[in-house]
Amino acid sequence: MQVALDDYAWAAGIATELVNTTAEVWRGDDRLPDLAALAAFAELHGDRSGSDDDSPGALTELARHGRPADLHAVHALRTTVRDLIDHPDRAHLIAGATRLTSPGQGATLAPDPAHEGRTRWAVPLRDGATIADALSLICGMGILGVVHTLGERRFRACTAPTCRGAFIDTTRPGSRRYCMPGLCGNRVNVANHRARQAATRDRPADSEQAGR
DSSP: OEEEGGGHHHHHHHHHHHHTTSTTTTTTOOSOOSHHHHHHHHHHHSOOTTOOTTOTTHHHHHHHTOOHHHHHHHHHHHHHHHHHHHSOOHHHHHHHHHHHTTTBOOOEEEEOTTSTTOEEEEEEBOTTOOHHHHHHHHHHHHHHHHHHHTOGGGEEEOOSTTOOOEEEOOSSSOOOOOSSIIIIIHHHHHHHHHHHHHHHHHHHHHHHHHHO
């Protein structure tokens, strides 16, 4: 498999999904507790539209052949990636992400599957690499691409009051607020709705007391 430089949004998305599998984010429930969960993660997030012919399923295949040591390496990787997101200094991000790309063989020109006759820069994964190596390359490329294209301000903590997640914002307007919008955003909306309802219930009583 290989990771193209212009696939940074997909790669940064995997980095975000990875760091938000920790027990810290899920209130004690690690979402990558075993190799089966790791394989499911790879299958869910690994493929992307417009990928090269040898890429679809490559991450899943590596995960299915993973060993306990590979799972431990992935756990260590998500800690490293989280540290980069939590400390979005440009030099720190570039140095850390560059180290993450070490499982790659160096940038090369490859055919662009989305545009016939065109090429794009990509970094192939070295032979004999593990699932942890593949995820490391993906996360590193995603971070470098976002820093170069969108800037270091796109690395953020979730703004939901009760959430400890983090994310890399690759949206066009750069206005993303939550690590998991469908979950954290809904929680905030529900909390705000309940607060408004409570305020509405309390208001008549307050007015009546004020008139006495």
